[in-house]
Amino acid sequence: MWIPVDEDWRFKDEDMVEQRVSEGRFTEEQATAIRALGEQIGTRLDRGERWWDEQWASFEPDPAWRAPAFPGGWEEVPPTRAPPPSAYRLLPS
Numbered sequence: 001m002w003i004p005v006d007e008d009w010r011f012k013d014e015d016m017v018e019q020r021v022s023e024g025r026f027t028e029e030q031a032t033a034i035r036a037l038g039e040q041i042g043t044r045l046d047r048g049e050r051w052w053d054e055q056w057a058s059f060e061p062d063p064a065w066r067a068p069a070f071p072g073g074w075e076e077v078p079p080t081r082a083p084p085p086s087a088y089r090l091l092p093s
Contacts, residue, residue: 001038005057009045011038026082033085 003009017034020026026034044051 001041003045009042011042020082023079025079029085030082030088033088037088 001009002012017026017031021028021031
């Protein structure tokens with residue numbers, strides 16, 4: 001999900017869920033759980049609920065920070081399976 005400060009939230013990379021199912025990285029059950037959680041979060045956002053500190057909306061990283069370098073061979077690490085559907089739970093209200 002993309003939740004910008006002054007715009008409506010939206011799902012992103014929805015097409016990737018089906019691709020991950022076809023690759024065997026998600027099961028259909030996991031994909032269903034992911035979508036259901038997204039809908040639950042979207043419903044809460046539509047109601048104006050926020051469960052994070054609003055100060056994050058104005059966070060800016062220190063310009064002196066530099067992105068770390070990837071270790072050698074990072075692109076060759078095999079993908080891991082997604083967690084089971086029971087792991088996709090709505091945050092407590």
